[in-house]
Amino acid sequence: MDASKLKEFRDGARAIEDYIISLNRWEKNIKEEDKKLMEICAQQRNHDLSEEFPIRSKARELLMSEGKREEVEKKDPMKSVIGGKSKINAYDYAAWDKYDADAAAEEVDKFTPNQNIKSLSSDSTPSSNLKQTRQISSTEPPASTDEAKIKALKLKDEGNELFSAGKYADAIKVYSTGLSLDSSNHILYANRAMAYIKLEDGRAAERDCNVCISLCPDYLKAYLRRGVARLLQDKLQLALEDYNKVLTVEPFNKDAKFHVSQIEQKLASVKQTSKPPSSHENKSSFEILAANRSQKPLTKVDIIELNKESQVPPFTRAMISPSTRAQDTAALTSHQRVDPAATSSNENISTSEVIRVETHPNSPIANIPTSPTTEAKAVNFSEKQFIEPDSCSRICKSEHDAQCEPMTKSSQLKCVESEPLAESFSKFTQESASPQIFVATSDSLQKSEESKLPLPSVPRTSHQFMTVWARLVSASPDLALQWLQQSMKASLLRKFELETECIGSLVQQLLRLRKAVQESSDASYVDTFVIALTESRGFDLQVLFLEETRKNDFLELLELMEASQRSLPAKLVALKQAIISP
Amino acid sequence: MGNGDKTQMLVHIEKNLDYQSFDVRWIPNSARLVVLGSNTDATGCIEIMEMSSGKLDSLCKTKYPYAVKCGTFRASSTAARQLAFGDFHGHLQVVDLSQPEKILYSVKAHHRVLNTIDGVGGLDIGRGAPELVTGGADGRVKVWDLRQSDGPVVTIAPQEGTHQPDCWAVAAGNAHSPEERVVASGFDNGDIRLFDLRTNKVMWGANVGNGVCSLDFDRRDIMMNKLVATVLEANIHIFDLRTLDANNQFAFKSVLAHKSTVWCARHLPQNRDIWVTTGGNGSLMLWKYVYPAKRSVKDATGNLMGVPGNADCLASLTASTQPITNFDWNADFAGLGAFSAIDQILRVTIATNLPS
Numbered sequence: 001m002d003a004s005k006l007k008e009f010r011d012g013a014r015a016i017e018d019y020i021i022s023l024n025r026w027e028k029n030i031k032e033e034d035k036k037l038m039e040i041c042a043q044q045r046n047h048d049l050s051e052e053f054p055i056r057s058k059a060r061e062l063l064m065s066e067g068k069r070e071e072v073e074k075k076d077p078m079k080s081v082i083g084g085k086s087k088i089n090a091y092d093y094a095a096w097d098k099y100d101a102d103a104a105a106e107e108v109d110k111f112t113p114n115q116n117i118k119s120l121s122s123d124s125t126p127s128s129n130l131k132q133t134r135q136i137s138s139t140e141p142p143a144s145t146d147e148a149k150i151k152a153l154k155l156k157d158e159g160n161e162l163f164s165a166g167k168y169a170d171a172i173k174v175y176s177t178g179l180s181l182d183s184s185n186h187i188l189y190a191n192r193a194m195a196y197i198k199l200e201d202g203r204a205a206e207r208d209c210n211v212c213i214s215l216c217p218d219y220l221k222a223y224l225r226r227g228v229a230r231l232l233q234d235k236l237q238l239a240l241e242d243y244n245k246v247l248t249v250e251p252f253n254k255d256a257k258f259h260v261s262q263i264e265q266k267l268a269s270v271k272q273t274s275k276p277p278s279s280h281e282n283k284s285s286f287e288i289l290a291a292n293r294s295q296k297p298l299t300k301v302d303i304i305e306l307n308k309e310s311q312v313p314p315f316t317r318a319m320i321s322p323s324t325r326a327q328d329t330a331a332l333t334s335h336q337r338v339d340p341a342a343t344s345s346n347e348n349i350s351t352s353e354v355i356r357v358e359t360h361p362n363s364p365i366a367n368i369p370t371s372p373t374t375e376a377k378a379v380n381f382s383e384k385q386f387i388e389p390d391s392c393s394r395i396c397k398s399e400h401d402a403q404c405e406p407m408t409k410s411s412q413l414k415c416v417e418s419e420p421l422a423e424s425f426s427k428f429t430q431e432s433a434s435p436q437i438f439v440a441t442s443d444s445l446q447k448s449e450e451s452k453l454p455l456p457s458v459p460r461t462s463h464q465f466m467t468v469w470a471r472l473v474s475a476s477p478d479l480a481l482q483w484l485q486q487s488m489k490a491s492l493l494r495k496f497e498l499e500t501e502c503i504g505s506l507v508q509q510l511l512r513l514r515k516a517v518q519e520s521s522d523a524s525y526v527d528t529f530v531i532a533l534t535e536s537r538g539f540d541l542q543v544l545f546l547e548e549t550r551k552n553d554f555l556e557l558l559e560l561m562e563a564s565q566r567s568l569p570a571k572l573v574a575l576k577q578a579i580i581s582p
Numbered sequence: 583m584g585n586g587d588k589t590q591m592l593v594h595i596e597k598n599l600d601y602q603s604f605d606v607r608w609i610p611n612s613a614r615l616v617v618l619g620s621n622t623d624a625t626g627c628i629e630i631m632e633m634s635s636g637k638l639d640s641l642c643k644t645k646y647p648y649a650v651k652c653g654t655f656r657a658s659s660t661a662a663r664q665l666a667f668g669d670f671h672g673h674l675q676v677v678d679l680s681q682p683e684k685i686l687y688s689v690k691a692h693h694r695v696l697n698t699i700d701g702v703g704g705l706d707i708g709r710g711a712p713e714l715v716t717g718g719a720d721g722r723v724k725v726w727d728l729r730q731s732d733g734p735v736v737t738i739a740p741q742e743g744t745h746q747p748d749c750w751a752v753a754a755g756n757a758h759s760p761e762e763r764v765v766a767s768g769f770d771n772g773d774i775r776l777f778d779l780r781t782n783k784v785m786w787g788a789n790v791g792n793g794v795c796s797l798d799f800d801r802r803d804i805m806m807n808k809l810v811a812t813v814l815e816a817n818i819h820i821f822d823l824r825t826l827d828a829n830n831q832f833a834f835k836s837v838l839a840h841k842s843t844v845w846c847a848r849h850l851p852q853n854r855d856i857w858v859t860t861g862g863n864g865s866l867m868l869w870k871y872v873y874p875a876k877r878s879v880k881d882a883t884g885n886l887m888g889v890p891g892n893a894d895c896l897a898s899l900t901a902s903t904q905p906i907t908n909f910d911w912n913a914d915f916a917g918l919g920a921f922s923a924i925d926q927i928l929r930v931t932i933a934t935n936l937p938s
Contacts, residue, residue: 015934026914053712
């Protein structure tokens with residue numbers, strides 16, 4: 001390191017030393033000054049700069065509102081306080097004698113210094129490239145007087161201060177006072193709505209926003225706030241509407257976009273879970289559903305009191321609609337376990353008994369109309385009467401009792417005494433896809449209700465077939481047969497693999513049927529069914545495990561078949577042998 | 583000017599922080615400084631430290647719900663020294679440091695992070711009402727008056743449908759009279775806009791090619807003189823704002839420095855031609871502006887045209903290995919500065935032999 005560099009280094013080091021010494025000195029001084037300042041600060045807290053320099057927008061706003069006048073009057077703060085008179089000189093004792101201190105004090109209380117406006121030479125020209133928004137609207141309602149308007153504005157400021165201090169309830173009071181003076185100030189409404197939102201009073205906030213919007217339909221903040229208020233009340237769909245409205249005006253409003261995506265997520269999750277909404281959600285869900293539901297006229301469904309024993313939760317329409325599709329679908333009842341004993345007779349049906357029926361409004365629980373468009377499902381039952389006349393009449397009666405309105409695609413209910421199921425049944429969603437509808441039924445009414453139901457459609461799986469069959473059989477064997485008749489094709493039966501129990505009951509019913517149609521042409525139809533059944537998978541094995549009675553039934557059936565057909569197919573013969581002599 | 587008068591910059595005090603600090607501000611008229619930052623759990627932290635005999639003592643540490651990004655004293659009165667700060671959730675809040683838990687003013691200024699804040703009119707700097715200017719990641723620049731609590735007095739936003747770049751830097755200046763005020767805003771796409779608050783118009787706009795990390799007027803209370811813009815990719819632009827030429831351009835000088843993002847530029851309060859820049863490579867550089875012989879000349883068509891000067895590097899210092907994101911000069915003692923880097927170390931630096 002050469003000499004110059006060394007010197008540089010040393011000088012530098014010295015400079016630093018000096019610097020630090022002076023720094024320390026300064027530190028001490030500044031700390032004393034600091035303390036002094038803090039004391040002054042405590043005294044000076046009430047100093048308000050507003051007398052010297054007005055808030056930028058305020059000055060502008062008043063300029064804009066006053067419009068005609070070029071300059072704004074310069075108001076001396078003291079002037080307004082002492083009732084418009086100019087400041088009284090200290091030595092003007094006569095004037096001071098007349099001075100009313102109480103009145104002046106009152107004036108002071110009424111007016112705050114923010115009232116002062118200085119004349120500004122600024123031109124409020126509109127901006128060019130960049131958009132500039134103003135916080136305060138400059139439109140004045142014509143209704144109230146100027147004074148009231150100004151007072152209302154002041155109260156708005158007061159309210160705003162309280163609001164920013166977190167005193168929302170007080171802010172609301174002040175806003176309300178302002179509104180009493182100037183009820184057409186939409187900003188007061190909007191601000192009060194904001195205060196309500198902070199207090200989580202969604203309803204009041206929404207009310208205020210509504211008024212604000214009615215006064216000034218373009219005031220976007222009101223829509224945003226109403227959105228928040230509606231979200232507070234869980235009115236998701238309505239809130240969505242508000243935010244979408246904001247987006248139509250300001251497509252890049254991030255607040256609105258964020259809320260829209262949030263609400264959409266919520267709505268999607270609501271749809272998926274299809275939970276029964278909590279009680280306070282009811283209204284909003286109804287509104288959502290009202291929007292979603294189709295425009296078809298609704299069927300009126302009789303709702304009668306339920307037996308006390310039933311424990312099914314109360315029905316709300318909302319439960320149904322989100323997950324059901326309109327028009328063609330009809331509700332399927334599920335979860336009915338009926339006492340076999342009870343179903344054996346239909347006599348227990350009486351209108352005094354109760355059903356709580358929960359159905360899709362379009363479902364024909366009480367209404368089994370003809371539906372010209374139901375193609376394969378339409379069955380004309382006039383030929384196939386598998387139901388005893390007396391039960392049929394009862395069914396008809398109960399159906400007749402129910403009021404029904406025409407379905408869109410269907411015609412009136414044909415309730416015919418002697419043609420019990422002359423109606424066809426409209427299409428029906430598969431069991432697995434049906435909504436979670438809970439039907440509370442009393443035991444004895446299962447039957448009648450069942451008969452009112454449209455029948456399930458073609459079962460797709462063995463399991464489906466079995467469950468439907470089991471249910472129908474327990475409810476009404478005739479109905480079961482009817483369903484079999486209607487929905488099942490022999491070919492389909494062949495593909496199924498049925499359990500012993502199911503086979504047993506099938507056999508039982510088929511035998512009954514066969515006996516009934518002994519001499520008619522339907523016998524062969526039944527026979528094909530039987531044959532198809534025997535050809536179903538695993539039948540050969542299962543049949544061996546049938547109960548005795550069922551085996552006998554089966555044998556009887558085979559005999560009947562043999563009798564009518566003169567001969568049995570070889571397979572059946574073998575089967576017969578197998579059963580007889582295991 | 584002998585060798586002994588060479589300007590030096592060195593680190594005087596180092597202090598480890600246990601949180602990430604985003605901004606450091608000297609408390610006016612004191613030997614204290616405030617560190618604004620974020621705790622590890624994304625809550626905000628404001629710590630007050632006092633410098634005494636070569637050490638920094640922590641006086642008070644307050645926790646806030648959201649991470650604090652930036653702050654300024656410039657809109658407060660000299661005595662009160664209220665800190666206005668912005669946080670990562672877009673809130674603008676003002677506290678009195680004698681009671682840091684009590685928030686005097688709070689407003690949701692921006693939808694997203696409130697990136698930058700500047701004040702004018704307070705601390706006897708600039709004439710006119712004390713106002714705060716904030717710029718947020720939502721692309722908006724808002725001017726606030728603390729007497730108005732329900733919203734900004736001015737909002738400067740890009741037109742709907744156009745690209746909305748994040749606002750990374752704001753600076754307020756030209757406050758030489760009560761009515762005059764200018765807000766400069768820098769965006770992440772390189773735009774710089776100068777907005778005149780008296781006429782509510784954009785006075786000037788330019789695009790410097792890279793995102794603008796920081797803007798600084800050399801003085802707030804004079805007619806606007808110089809504006810330093812620091813950008814990504816090692817560029818510093820110095821605009822001479824005295825002459826707006828026929829094409830609506832200001833003369834400017836560009837300098838390459840730091841070999842990395844230049845995070846911050848701060849003018850020395852005691853000398854408006856000296857400023858420091860901080861870099862992403864952990865270095866500080868002290869600059870001095872040399873004015874040209876003539877600041878404006880007549881061009882071919884007879885209109886006035888500005889002439890840029892030169893920027894000389896006075897001193898440089900590599901203080902850290904991590905980017906230095908902020909810097910603040912002490913307004914009461916020349917050459918005393920404080921800054922913090924991403925390495926969570928707060929440093930106090932001194933600059934000796936500053937030219938006058």
